[in-house]
Amino acid sequence: MSKKNLLAKGLVTLSLFTQHFAWAQTTKTVERPPQFVAFAFDGSYNNEIWQYSRDFTKHKKSEGVDTHFTFFINPVYLLTPATKSIYKAPGGNRGSAIGWGDDNPDVSERVNQMNDAYREGHEIGSHAVGHFDGSRWTEEDWKSEFSQFDYIVKNMFSINGLRTTSRQYNSLIFLKDIVGFRAPQLGVSKGLYPTLASYGFKYDTSKTAMENYWPTRNSYGTWNFPLAEVKEPGGARRWISMDYNFCVRDSARILAEQPDAMSVTAYDSKKGKTIKNNDKFCLKAISAEQKAKVKANMLNIYRSYFNTNYYGNRAPIHIGHHFSSWMSGAYLEVFYEFANEVCSKPEVKCGTYADLLKFVEGKSSSEIAALQAGNFAKLPRPKAATMARHWDLDIKMVSADDSMKFQLVGKDAQRAGLKKMISIDGVTTELKGDLSLDAVRAIAQKGEDALVRIAVKDRLDKEVATATYQIEKVGTSEEVIGKDNIEEKWLEGHLAGAHAEDEMDTRGH
The missing domain is CATH 2.60.40 (Immunoglobulin-like)
Incomplete structure (x- = not known):
């Protein structure tokens, strides 16, 4: 055999060995992981929802089900109209995109809620300061935003002239454990990721990925915990697992079916005022019939998401909602109803992103690849968990x-x-x-x-x-x-x- 043929044969053998080795690496059999379900809220204004969320998880604990949430906070809610000038928005923006805390009593109660939530096992993460879209921000803009985040949360008592709260807090007790970030409007730029690493963030949840994605690290060492693009069962669309994105699409449907939907109102008995629609892209008040449709659609999509992963490769499930009662509160209701439905299932862990971080940091890259491939003994899918096929359209x-x-x-x-x-x-x-x-x-x-x-x-x-x-x-x-x-x-x-x-x-x- 000629040297040329020997060389060719050797290259083929080496190629086959390399392919086999790579295959072996990704087909490693691993232990079946728990089904992580990460429920998270963006924002932190409404003290009533802070309290309700904590009461909900306390009730679940009384039933023997540990359930914890992650709260991505905006420090503008730790400032008041009297102290708001302390924040200088980067990127050519002014003020705050989401307002401020009402006054010192309001801010003081928010401190109580945040600290109590942390003590009860919930996680506090960063949602930046002023809730601006940073998709065009430079690295210097991000550094400014994160520096101001740190300054406000560390000094908000002295900034506002606050003394101890009604529950005897004189600081935010969770600062050393803020390791996660979600960008407002999911607006990221190249300058974000080196900045996250330099400020000690260990994970980012500002991107989207397919529903069966297992987290990996980027080149800066930051874990990617993306929201999901969920395939619609019995339809052709993908839905991002965040309530506001549902709201835009649901609002378009409702206005097509009900042209006078903008004139629908609701009465908030707690605040004694009428709620009116002023944004056609995300309705606040809708009819009872439309609310039932909205809830059924979101629950159907979330259930499909859960079943796809629970009986599949067990990729973490990400549910991102807000402290807002859009669609007459439909999305808030689904948030808690879905948590109530899945968190008590076998092998399900409704924990914080910090819990998920601890799990993936304990896995090698080959183990993560095996999890992505679903190389473990899966649970048999019951007929009741079968969802309608996603359409090719x-x-x-x-x-x-x-x-x-x-x-x-x-x-x-x-x-x-x-x-x-x-x-x-x-x-x-x-x-x-x-x-x-x-x-x-x-x-x-x-x-x-x-x-x-x-x-x-x-x-x-x-x-x-x-x-x-x-x-x-x-x-x-x-x-x-x-x-x-x-x-x-x-x-x-x-x-x-x-x-x-x-x-x-x-x-x-």
């Missing part, structure tokens, strides 16, 4: 000078009974052919931007796929049809309304 839009053409693609595109519904500024009709731009101009305000939403419904009249496109400066010489489905952006965060004030909760989240 997508909406493609092609624009022309005078129309928008919508095409359904994928294996499920030819299903019988599908229909397309078009919504433009509160006017909804069934679409039989292409959408004429003259039809859009007849409805939308000239010179304004218009949203064109297409919803595909199945034979049971359920939305299974949606897409939303923006037409800028309708009816003018500068009219432009956006080519991108902006609902894809909703999966990334960067939703300005996520920090809007919520009248039902006074300050939102």
